[in-house]
Amino acid sequence: MALHLTAAPTIAPSAAAACRSLAPPLPAVSCSTSRRGWRRRRRCVSVVAMAAAADGEMRHGHAAEAGGGGAGTGTGRMNLNEYMVAVDRPLGVRFALAVDGRVFVHSLKKGGNAEKSRIIMVGDTLKKAGSREGVGLVDxxxxxxxxxxLKETSGPCDLVLERPFAPFPIHQLHQNEDYHLLFNKGRVPLTSWNGALLSSKLNESSEGNGNPGFAIFSPRLLNSHGWAVLSSEQDGLNQRSTSLANRISEIVGLYSDEDDADTEWAHGSFPLEEYIKALDRAKGELYYNHSLGMQYSKITEQIFVGSCLQTERDVKMLSETMGITAVLNFQSESERTNWGINSEAINNSCRENNILMVNYPIREVDSMDLRKKLPFCVGLLLRLIRKNYRIYVTCTTGYDRSPACVIAYLHWVQDTPLHIAHKFITGLHSCRPDRAAIVWATWDLIALVENGRHDGTPTHSVCFVWNSGREGEDVELVGDFTSNWKDKVKCNHKGGSRYEAEIRLRHGKYYYKFIAGGQWRHSTSLPTETDEHGNVNNVIRVGDIARIRPAPSQLQIRDPTVVKVIERALTEDERFLLAFAARRMAFAICPIRLSPKQ
Structure with a gap:
């Protein structure tokens, strides 16, 4: 059994020409782990990389879809999930045709050449095949x-396969027997007059002057478009799951170069029980795959949530299929550039399709930025809804910022309890919004109409820290929140010079000091203010006030004080204040320019 392995990138024609001028054709690199083998592989890859870099066409990322109009859809794209392997015959691979048109590795023959390679895995998609002695690689x-x-070529067979981005649900193959095949193994014929559904090997023979019909008994005689047309799953192809443990598509048919009835097929040389447990642990995880295209979910008749628009084709689908008339986008320009999205082309396409594009960037994975900008985002969404737009709310992944905005809208404007709104959105759309940031922004919004001071029940948990203590010393906390400096709260010794006291406080600004060794002291490493009597006190602001123009976050003194937000059911007064503040924020936005009023 001979085994060779090379990368399978797609290189721009000019880069390929540069490769030919720099070096002779590159042979497949051996899988040997010797130093000489590794040096040879590194040298070969370097020649390709240098030639592509000199031409300026090489880009890392997933292969662009044909017909895409976004930036970065040039011919120099590399699919890092693809690999190429040469295996002696017989291969010992059984391929399956899925109803979505993919040909993937269904099982491996025990002890066969493919299994011995220890590279080919069940679930890998077959992209190209051929041999060096024949016609080369064929799509x-x-x-x-x-x-x-596989029948016409001789010698070792070259296979280009693509590894799935998520763990393949192998256990579902164990559960499916031959009678689960969608085509029923040719026992029931299929008739049609549409010659475009025939596989490539029958296209030429089907040409004629008339309009012939045909009846087929084998799934190998239909192409992927044929199965897409005939499949009942066609309507759901645009909304693919983002979970790591996806269900496989239904299998149409199987093919192997070994038809021996005694062949023992397996789905991997590992304990199936452990694999199933690993898949179960991954069920709740989310994994963003940009190559899947735009993923979306319908929330209400006016609101859709999903991932970013990648091409003009996505804009056209929003307009024609979903009836979208406005896009509320939280992506930054740097994110769009990073993912190879042509912002200008997307914006032009929106104008051509009469879609209003509203860009309001929020930093990704930044709870503070989301907390500060969320009130304005909800105000924008409310303005668009009031103007009877049908809105697509989006960010890069569709997992965090966009669903957080819709949850906050339901909670603040529609008076839906937060836990119900969160469960409703996450039930319709696979996402993990920053729930704590929504709660933070909720109290900030209530403080907008309370002048920064909340008189209700506590909204935050604050851990005060004194870092200047000595072993065995008594340290106490006192402030205007301890019965106006009258009561003292004992701090717990956490080791060394660190003492802590945790207090639940309402939204607002507070002054405090520490009593260490019987002396009233303030911390010089924490923010301080001097009162009207000349006393220097430490100061802390619990929460903030929502603003129409949120100030950018600034680096401050490293504060060991830990403030955590408290999520609880709102009182009737708090619900009224919240709804009033949310509408007040929306009315501060110009309905024409969709920007803060002057």
Missing amino acids: IRDLGDTEMV
């Missing part, structure tokens, strides 16, 4: 292509 579009290439 695999259906089982007809697979059968033709």
Whole structure:
């Protein structure tokens, strides 16, 4: 059994020409782990990389879809999930045709050449196949292509496969027997007059002057488009799951270059029980795959939530399929550049399709930035809804910022309890919004109409820290929140010079001091203010006030004080104040320019 492994990038023609001028054709690199083998592999890869870099066409990332109009869709894209392997015959691979048109590795023969390679895995998609002695690599579009290439070529077979971005649900293959095949193994014929549904190997023979019909008994005779047309799953292809443990598509048919009835097929040389447990642990995880395209979910008749627009084709689908008339986008320009999205082309396409594009960037994975900007985002959403737009709320992944905005809208404007709004959105759309940031912004918004001081029940938990203590010393906390400096709260010794006291406080500004060794002292490393009597006190602001123009976050003194927000059911007065503040924020936005009023 001979085994060779190379990367399978797609290189721009000019880069390929540069490679040919720099070096002779590169052979497949051996999998040997010797130093000489590794040096040879590194040298070969370097030649390709240098030639591509000199041409300026090489880009890392997923392969661009055909017909895409976004930036970065040039011919120099590299799919890092693809790999190329050469395996002696017989391969010992059984390929399956899924109803979505993919040809993937269904199982491996025990002790076969493919299993011995220890590279090919069940679930890998077959992209190309061929041999160096034959016609070269051929694109695999259906089982007809697979059968033709594997039968006509001789010698070691070159396979280009793509590893799935998420763990493949192998246990579902164990549960499916032959009678689960969608085509029923040719026992029921299929008739049609649409010759475009035939596989590539029958296209030429089907040409004629008339309009012939045909009846087929084998799934290998249809191409992927044929199965897409005939499949009942076609309507759900745009809304693919983002979970790591996806369900496989239904299998149409199987093909192998070994038809021996005694062949023992397996789905991997590992304990199936452990694999299933690993998949179960991954069920709740989210994994963003940009190559899947735009993923979205319908929330209400006026609100849709999803990932970013990548091409003009996405804009057209929003307009024609979903009836979207406005896009509320929280992506920054640097994010769009990073993902190779052409902002200008997207904006122009929106104008051509009569879609209003509203860009309001929020930093990704930044709770503070989301907390500060969320009130204005909800105000924008409310303004658009009042103007009877049908809105697509989006960020890069569709997992955090966009669903957080919709949850906050339901909670603040529609008077839906936060836990119900959160459960409703996450039930319709796979996402993990920053719930704590929504709660923070809720109290900030209530403080907008309370002049910064909340008189209700506590909203935050504050851990005060004194770092200048001595072993065995008594340290106490006192402030205007301890019965106006009358009561003292004992601090707990946490080791060394650190003492802590945790207090639940309402939203507002507070002054405090520490009593260490019987002396009233303030911390010089924490923010301080001098009162009207000349006393220097430490000061802390619990929460903030929502603003129409949130100030950018600034670096401050490292504060060991830990403030955590408290999520609790709102009182009737708090619900009224919250709804009033949210509408007040929306009315501060100009309905024409959709920007803060002057």
